[in-house]
Amino acid sequence: MYVVGIDLGGTFFKVGLVDAKDGRILRKIERETKVEEGRDKVVERMAQAVLEVTEGNEYVGVGVGSPGSIDHDKGVVRFSPNFPDWVNFELGEKLSSFLSKPVFVENDANAFVLGERWFGAGKGHEHIVALTLGTGVGGGVISHGVLITGKDGIGTELGHVIVEPNGPLCGCGNYGCLEAIASATAIKRMALEGQKKFPESEIFLAEEVNAKVVFDAARNGDLLGKTIVDRVVNALAVGVANFIHIFNPSIVVIGGGVSRAGDILFTPLKEKVHHLVMPSFRGTYEIVQSPLVEDAGILGAASIVLQRGVK
Amino acid sequence: MYVVGIDLGGTFFKVGLVDAKDGRILRKIERETKVEEGRDKVVERMAQAVLEVTEGNEYVGVGVGSPGSIDHDKGVVRFSPNFPDWVNFELGEKLSSFLSKPVFVENDANAFVLGERWFGAGKGHEHIVALTLGTGVGGGVISHGVLITGKDGIGTELGHVIVEPNGPLCGCGNYGCLEAIASATAIKRMALEGQKKFPESEIFLAEEVNAKVVFDAARNGDLLGKTIVDRVVNALAVGVANFIHIFNPSIVVIGGGVSRAGDILFTPLKEKVHHLVMPSFRGTYEIVQSPLVEDAGILGAASIVLQRGVK
Structure with a gap:
């Protein structure tokens, strides 16, 4: 079973296709976030990157580790210091409508502890x-x-x-x-x-x-x-x-x-x-x-999907 | 439905029969703990007090709020500063064997938050x-x-x-x-x-x-x-x-x-x-x-039984 993890940062975002069994990353790519182009453009490029890393593979869902205050039940970014126009932004729903897959959003530090639990020291x-x-x-x-x-x-x-x-x-x-x-x-x-x-x-x-x-x-x-x-x-x-x-x-x-x-x-x-x-x-x-070192972000984000019990 | 709460202190213990519906205390008594008489005597007098407060009423279980470090799964007092001979003492089991009712033991501060949740500000x-x-x-x-x-x-x-x-x-x-x-x-x-x-x-x-x-x-x-x-x-x-x-x-x-x-x-x-x-x-x-003021101890202890889902 494969899941996708997106590690969203102020300057770059990373997307990885992760084997849920052992946390192996089959493919990963990094893109500039380009916040200044507006939130809809960012989501579009995130979706494009997911299509690229998953090409030819089935996956069950996408997890996004995002900085800021997140309403994780609804997948909404309430606000995020580095993303000025992301106020009550329905990131999960937008991304999900592009991909036709469940998308879960969690604060990046919460994603980190989930990553440690599923794939790391925890x-x-x-x-x-x-x-x-x-x-x-x-x-x-x-x-x-x-x-x-x-x-x-x-x-x-x-x-x-x-x-x-x-x-x-x-x-x-x-x-x-x-x-x-x-x-x-x-x-x-x-x-x-x-x-x-x-x-x-x-x-x-x-x-x-x-x-x-x-x-x-x-x-x-x-x-x-x-x-x-x-x-x-x-x-x-x-x-x-x-x-x-x-x-x-x-x-x-x-x-x-x-x-x-x-x-x-x-x-x-x-x-x-x-x-x-x-x-x-x-x-x-x-x-x-x-x-987990530099893959902590991707693995943490991917773990959000697993923690929510998606199979 | 009635439950019994025992608020165990270094000098006194209090026992109350509590209505699970609204936290009304039907009857309560206070006894000296007399730690110096040894732990078995203390348990005997606790059991005696439970029989007195419950006389003529059915009750589903007993909760004990105890100071010290508690193994709450097993109802064991690991150690308690004011009770020198209570080391790995199976308080729950001993009291349960006197009363033939389920007995649950929890640290007194944990009992306090449970009391607030079931009957108080929480x-x-x-x-x-x-x-x-x-x-x-x-x-x-x-x-x-x-x-x-x-x-x-x-x-x-x-x-x-x-x-x-x-x-x-x-x-x-x-x-x-x-x-x-x-x-x-x-x-x-x-x-x-x-x-x-x-x-x-x-x-x-x-x-x-x-x-x-x-x-x-x-x-x-x-x-x-x-x-x-x-x-x-x-x-x-x-x-x-x-x-x-x-x-x-x-x-x-x-x-x-x-x-x-x-x-x-x-x-x-x-x-x-x-x-x-x-x-x-x-x-x-x-x-x-x-x-909850002075009944916080009894109500907290009684809440342990409710939190464990006993009906």
Whole structure:
């Protein structure tokens, strides 16, 4: 059985034909989103891309992982910061009318946790907390096998949990959200803020200051790099310990670009979380780096179809 | 249809016969727990009390709200701080064998949210976050109609979510848990800590320093009282805003002794939470004081039976 996953981003969208059995991607293509051409044009090109990747193969449905606030029962994008004209946009219905197949839409962070459950580190788990550390920090939770979305489908905003009440200003207007410290954007900001005090840091020898450069510098013993990584680890540890106390999950999966830092992030994070959780929680969970890497988006989107029980 | 609820506490237990239709308590009795007499004696006296309150009435089952870590599938008390010899104690089975009725055991904070759902402020709600502010801070969550307990039944430890990373030491060993600031115990501690700086505070004219005295003082404009209430409100607001961002609930119910402070707590709390949540969450939830007051324990325990679908 095949399903289609569409990973919708502000600049590009990716479409993949996925084998539901093992998550193998038979074919995938990437296209520019071109938001400026208007939402109907975007949907048309999405439909065209689905026809291309599925050519010659039967498939049961399409899942779309979209940024923003999604009414997932109706497949409606309520609003999405990078898509100004997508207000109460019936994305699912439009796409479905082009393709004559069921189309399901879910917030991209929720799609990520579904992808981990069906094809990634969360296979066989009924209690999963997932975080994506990218431009922002997204969160998705499966508890008792149920995707937790809340009354209006806007829940599990794990990136906007406050972990440093007097911490840095977040894009949402609050101070000290996890996203304001542990996103790629925040890491870059903290590096630039540190330039005056640490002008000799190797971070500023790089062509472009970004999260990868900061982690590389920390690995080389660079003082500013280490200071920033410490802060990221502390904030993430408080967040993750809170999520463990709240959801008592069997696994915490961390993905997104920042997670590719690997051991320099995960080793101190695991240690710190172990220290922060109450004794009864020790040994009840594991913390892992997402194994899905760059296909996480497509696989997550494809999983939406499977989670809805389409056969 | 009648059910029995047992609210088990360290000093007393209460047993009530409850009409499942409307939560009316037909009869209730309170007994000393006498933990020191050993667990089997306690169970015997609980059974005796059930026979007394149910005399002449048919009932379908018994729910027990117990402090500590509960294996709710098996009705086993894994451990409970106030009951030193209750380690992996098969409370449900023992009590059931006395009564020849189904007995269900649940953590007391989980029982509280069930009570609110069946008989209190949460009636008709599928997404409820509940907090009890007492000696400690307990939490219970119903999300998508499901009682969230986590993989091992130890989740929704909302009182141990960290809201002030460099805040006061909590009994659990961490700094700045919600419980270390917003419990009755913490409020008393903060008052005593303030005595040196505010020796003239009216708090110290009272016979006994406790949460009620602190709230009364704040209401009279007492500076120490106001300072403490501010801190409690700020900590609670960060916690509640986080829980709203995580669960997107339709209602947040706050009970326990501290909640009886009423408006002086709830008015600034609602304002602060409204300010902290992201715009898309405004208007999606209400924050209410638990209406169940002193019967919350019995009604919560009785609700366990109903939540399990016993008819």
